[in-house]
Structures are given as structure tokens and as C-alpha cells.
Amino acid sequence: xxxxxxxxxxxxxxxxxxxxxxxxxxxxxxxxxxxxxxxxxxxxxxxxxxxxxxxxxxxxxx
Amino acid sequence: xxxxxxxxxxxxxxxxxxxxxxxxxxxxxxxxxxxxxxxxxxxxxxxxxxxxxxxxxxxxxxxxxxxxxxxxxxxxxxxxxxxxxxxxxxxxxxxxxxxxxxxxxxxxxxxxxxxxxxxxxxxxxxxxxxxxxxxxxxxxxxxxxxxxxxxxxxxxxxxxxxxxxxxxxxxxxxxxxxxxxxxxxxxxxxxxxxxxxxxxxxxxxxxxxxxxxxxxxxxxxxxxxxxxxxxxxxxxxxxxxxxxxxxxxxxxxxxxxxxxxxxxxxxxxxxxxxxxxxxxxxxxxxxxxxxxxxxxxxxxxxxxxxxxxxxxxxxxxxxxxxxxxxxxxxxxxxxxxxxxxxxxxxxxxxxxxxxxxxxxxxxxxxxxxxxxxxxxxxxxxxxxxxxxxx
Ligand SMILES: Cc1cc2nc3c(=O)[nH]c(=O)nc-3n(C[C@H](O)[C@H](O)[C@H](O)COP(=O)(O)OP(=O)(O)OC[C@H]3O[C@@H](n4cnc5c(N)ncnc54)[C@H](O)[C@@H]3O)c2cc1C
Ligand code: SF4
Ligand code: SF4
Numbered sequence: 130x131x132x133x134x135x136x137x138x139x140x141x142x143x144x145x146x147x148x149x150x151x152x153x154x155x156x157x158x159x160x161x162x163x164x165x166x167x168x169x170x171x172x173x174x175x176x177x178x179x180x181x182x183x184x185x186x187x188x189x190x191x
Numbered sequence: 192x193x194x195x196x197x198x199x200x201x202x203x204x205x206x207x208x209x210x211x212x213x214x215x216x217x218x219x220x221x222x223x224x225x226x227x228x229x230x231x232x233x234x235x236x237x238x239x240x241x242x243x244x245x246x247x248x249x250x251x252x253x254x255x256x257x258x259x260x261x262x263x264x265x266x267x268x269x270x271x272x273x274x275x276x277x278x279x280x281x282x283x284x285x286x287x288x289x290x291x292x293x294x295x296x297x298x299x300x301x302x303x304x305x306x307x308x309x310x311x312x313x314x315x316x317x318x319x320x321x322x323x324x325x326x327x328x329x330x331x332x333x334x335x336x337x338x339x340x341x342x343x344x345x346x347x348x349x350x351x352x353x354x355x356x357x358x359x360x361x362x363x364x365x366x367x368x369x370x371x372x373x374x375x376x377x378x379x380x381x382x383x384x385x386x387x388x389x390x391x392x393x394x395x396x397x398x399x400x401x402x403x404x405x406x407x408x409x410x411x412x413x414x415x416x417x418x419x420x421x422x423x424x425x426x427x428x429x430x431x432x433x434x435x436x437x438x439x440x441x442x443x444x445x446x447x448x449x450x451x452x453x454x455x456x457x458x459x460x461x462x463x464x465x466x467x468x469x470x471x472x473x474x475x476x477x478x479x480x481x482x483x484x485x486x487x488x489x490x491x492x493x494x495x496x497x498x499x500x501x502x503x504x505x506x507x508x509x510x511x512x513x514x515x516x517x518x519x520x521x522x523x524x525x526x527x528x529x530x531x532x533x534x535x536x537x538x539x540x541x542x543x544x545x546x547x548x549x550x551x552x553x554x555x556x557x558x559x560x561x562x563x564x565x566x567x568x569x570x571x572x573x574x575x576x577x578x579x580x581x
Contacts, residue, residue, distance in 0.1 A: 141235060143366055143446030145346040147414065149358045155346060156309050157226050172361060176414040178368040178422035178444040 130187060131167055131174065133160050137181035144173035144182055192332070193303065196222040197497045199323050199336040200302075201310045201349050203230050205479050206465025207342030208293040209248065209486030210493070214340070215300035217494025222334060223294075223302050224325055226309040231290025235445035236479070237369060237399050237407050238284040239382060244480050248293075248487070251282070255292060258283040258400045261380040265560065267544035268387030268537040274548075275555050281382070283399050283407075284479070293483075308332075313339060313352050319502060321460060337502045338493050339461045342486065345446045347467040353458055357467065361415040363450035365394050365476060368422040369409025370430065372437040377406030386540050390429055392416035393533045394449075394476070405440065411447050411476050413533060449473040451526045452519055457507040462489045470518070474525040474532070481518060488513045524578045531571040532564055539567075 133144075138160055145153045152166035153173065173182040200211045203225030211223040238257065245251050260283065262276035298304055308327045316322040321339050325332045341349035345364075347357035377400055385396040393413020398406050410426045422444070430437060448469045456468045464470070465482030472481060492510040496502050535543070543564045547555055558579045565571040 139442070139444040141367075141444035141446060142344065142346040143364065143414075143444065145348065146357075146359050146446050146448065147361060147364055151348060151351050151358070157228070157307075172414075175361060175417060176364060176366050176446065178366045178446075180421040180423065 130164060130185060131162055131169060131171070132183055132185045133162060134181045134183065135160065137179050139179055139181075141178065143176050143178060147172040147176045193222075194332075194334050196220050196303070196334060196336045198222070198338045198340060198493050199224065199321070199334060200340040200342055201323070202342035202344055202465075202467065203227070203290075203294055203304075203306075204342060204344055204465060204482065205290065205293055206467070206470075206482030206486040207340070208290070208297045209483040210340045210342055210464050210490040211302040212293070212297040212300045213487045213490030214494045215297065215302050215490075217491050217498075219494040219497050221297075221302045222336070223297060223304045224308045224310055224323070225304070225306050228307050229291075230294045230306075231287045233441075233443050234286045235367075235369075235443045236286055237397055237409055238286050239281055239399055239477065240284055240479050241281050244484075245282070248483055249296065252292075255285055255289045256282050257285045257402050258379065260382055260400075264378075264381050264383045265544065265547075266383060266385045267540045268389065269541045269544075271541060271544035271548055273544050273555060273560070274381070274552065275557065275560070276552060283382075283401060286479075310343070310349065313349060319460060337460060337497055338507075340489055340493060341461065341463045341467050342465050342482075344466045345448055347463070347469075350453075350461075350463045350467055353461050355453060355455060355458070355463060357453060357463070357469070359448055359450060359469070362413065363448065363473075364414050365411035365447040365449050366414045366417065366422040367409060367411040367445040367447050368426050368442070369407055369445070370426065370437075370442050371401065371440040372406055372408055372430070372434060373404050373440055374406065374434045374437040375404050376434065377404060385429070387537050389537075391425065392418075396426070396429055408434070408437075413449075416533075447471060447476045447478070449476060449526075449529060451523050452514070456511050456514065457504055459504045460502045460507075462493060462507055462510055464489045470514070470522065472522065472525055474529040481522070484518060485514055488517070521578055524574045527574045528561060528565065528571060528578075531568055535564065
């Protein structure tokens, strides 16, 4: 599953723009992924300028 | 607090503030909603603009400008620098002040402004109206309006909620990162653009002066060419090599839409402007002025539609038509040029740089750069003639 490292994230919105199912909620200093909507496509992982999005196993969520 | 408006503008970047301003000037009652606490901060932008087009919107007051450029230097993978000094070379803005000024102008024209206000959804409210849900410090407020102008930047969720296909493919977004650095060796008179697979695959790396030893050094890289690396790792590699002693003052990430304009930018009672409509120049990544132009056109059309009591898609199409006439056609051609340029190998880029640097300075124009870069592609040459004439 996809998880975001809030320590690394700059809240820039690049991931939101490439998330086809609109699964990412972004506020000025908050970000959340709706795992119900997420299709694990990894577009956000690839596009994030800071590498803040990662594919993780269910156990080691941030 | 007032809960009903004629127009609600969502997003307070250059596109949104300009749309709000011109809608008010046209006589409409406008609410501008921005989730940030302050306009223009953080500045996810390299702040470069052409000077001439700015005058249409505001007086280029010195406080809005960091540096006036003497020219640009294009640097090929083998280090050949092509200096361009002929045309009006452009400005580096101080967007922190610039964006606030644009918001002030909207406010002076009569726009009601709500900061620290995140739009969480929009829905139809019947009777040709929209209901916009706004979350402010955890409390939810609702406002209604005849028209929504979606100016929510690269994310463009508002448009998506209204049924527009705004999500970008990895090919059509650049993953961007920029440091502001302090280093005496930053050239304070020239912008520098670096090209090539090693430094900036599918995009370019820039170094723009900000005055007093400060520079903005950043990359915008095609997201489908990153090969598992991040924009940050490309930028860090460059910095170690070129500015090993630089002091990093700040960092911003950001995505740059480099696609054609969306096929549809209006619907019943809704208009998309700026990055949200994918109106950034896909070749250069410049979106400030295009966003302002679109904002002005949309704001004017929206106000006039309200006056006539017709906010249908057909009525609002006028904005799309005006955008197409003024920028849209050229915008599309720039997309095709971008597609050509990002395919050039490092060898081709070097060859182009050698050819150009052999020319006398007065012949080195942007037009010449494009023609030389794409000289081996007849289809693209046609596009270039279309943009620049012969
Ligand atoms: C690294 C980088 C460098 C760049 N360099 C240049 C350059 O040198 N020259 C140039 O011309 N362009 C440049 N650009 C592009 C330029 O920054 C944008 O095109 C421009 O800011 C677009 O203006 P806009 O008003 O459409 O969107 P933005 O300026 O992005 O404004 C959108 C606003 O909407 C707000 N918002 C989003 N969602 C919501 C919501 N749900 N509720 C409330 N508010 C919301 C955001 O907080 C934001 O303030 C660069 C971009 C990047 C990332
Ligand atoms: S792209 Fe990366 S840095 Fe930007 S908001 Fe998404 S996770 Fe955060
Ligand atoms: S993996 Fe794909 S669907 Fe899931 S959040 Fe990232 S971009 Fe969206």
C-alpha cells in the first residue's frame, strides 16, 4: 500500500495532479491518502520531487 | 457572514486573483477563497517573466522585481554556452510581493477575500447554482454562487469534482524542485538553463539570479524519465558539482503541467483557469502570465454572463474561444515543440549548441534556437513557421 512520509513531504501537490482516482487530499500542511480509492498505480511515488511517497507493507506504515 | 455570491473563485494564485479582479471590474459580486494563510507563500516558482506582457496587468513597480536580466545562457551537455542577449530578456519577480499585490488589486476592485480557507467539495445546488464547502480552522462553511472559477493550480481537483478530466499523465507533468542558494558565483545578470540526460531528462535545470549573491537553482523533469531517481537527487548532484560551497537558504517542491490546454475549460456555471486548466507554456514551464491572461478573459466573460443572466456552458464558451484566439493556438504548437526538443539526444543538443555559438550574437535569437534545434524534423519546422512566421 502507498504511504506518505510527512517529514519529507513539502505539500506541493505534484502527486495530486497525477493521481487518476483523486485519492489524495492535500491541505496547506496536511496530506492524506484515501486507501479505498487508491489503485496502487505508483504515479505519486514516481512523480514526487522529494521521494516522500512510498510503497510500504501494511506493517510498516509511517 | 455573507453566504451567497455571483462568482466564487477557488485559488488565489496569479490566475485566481486576476480572474476575481476583472470579474469585479465587470460588476460582479465575487468571493475569492484561498487555503493558504498568506498569498504567494511559499513561492513554488522560479519567478521568471517577460516584461512587456506584464504592463497589461500592473505597473512593474521596483518592489515586485528581484532582477532585470541582461540575457539568457543555454548550456548543452558538453558545457557549450549559447548566450542570448538580443530580445527583451525578462525579469525575475518577487512573487511573495507580486501575488499579494494581485490580491490587493482584486480586493480594491471589490472582491471579498477569505484566506486560510480550504474548499473541500463543490456540488450543484439547483436553480443554476453551486454550493461550495469551505473548511476554515476545522469549521465548515457553505457558500452558493452562479459561477465557480476553478483556479486551484496544478492539483486541479475542483475541475475533477465537476467532471473535467484534469489528471495528468506522467509524461505531461514535470517533477520540480528548487533551492534558493547563497553563492557569490551566481551570475546576477543572466539566467542559465542547462540541458541533457544527466542533468535534466525531459526538462531543464535553471539558475536564476535573485540579487545580492542569491540565486534560484531548480529542476523541472519529465516524470516519465526519472528512472527511479527523484528531482531532488538530480538537483543535489548538480549543486555538488557546480556550487559546492553554496549555502542553501530554502527549498520548494512543485509540479509543472506541461500538456496541451484541457479540451474543455468551461461547463455549465464553471470555468477553469491557469495551471488548473493546464495553460502553462509546455516548452518553458512558464505559467504566471498565461494564468493572468486566462484569469482576465474568464473574469470578464463571467461578469458579462452574470449580467445577461445566462451562465450556461454555451455562454461561457466565449472565454474558451478568446483563450484559443489569444494564446491557445501557440500554446498547442509549443507542446509539439517540447515533444521534439525532449527527444533530442545529448549529441544532438551539443551539435545545436555548437552551431548556435558560432553565430554572431545579433543572430542568436530564440527563434533561431528553435529552428536550429528542430532542423532535422520537417513536421516541427512547419509548426515553428506557424508560431514565428518565416
Ligand atoms: C518549480 C517551479 C518553477 C516555476 N517557474 C516559473 C517561472 O519561472 N515562470 C513562470 O511564469 N512560471 C513558473 N512556474 C509555473 C507557475 O508557478 C505557475 O504556472 C503559476 O503559479 C500558476 O498560477 P495559478 O494561479 O494557476 O496557480 P497557483 O499559483 O498554483 O495557485 C493556486 C492556488 O490555489 C490554492 N488552492 C488549491 N486547492 C485549493 C482548495 N481546495 N481550496 C482553496 N485553495 C486552494 C493553492 O493554495 C494556490 O495558492 C514554475 C512552477 C514551478 C513548480
Ligand atoms: S508530491 Fe511529494 S512532496 Fe509533493 S505533496 Fe505529494 S508527497 Fe508531498
Ligand atoms: S498510488 Fe496511484 S492511486 Fe494511489 S495515491 Fe498514488 S497516484 Fe493515487
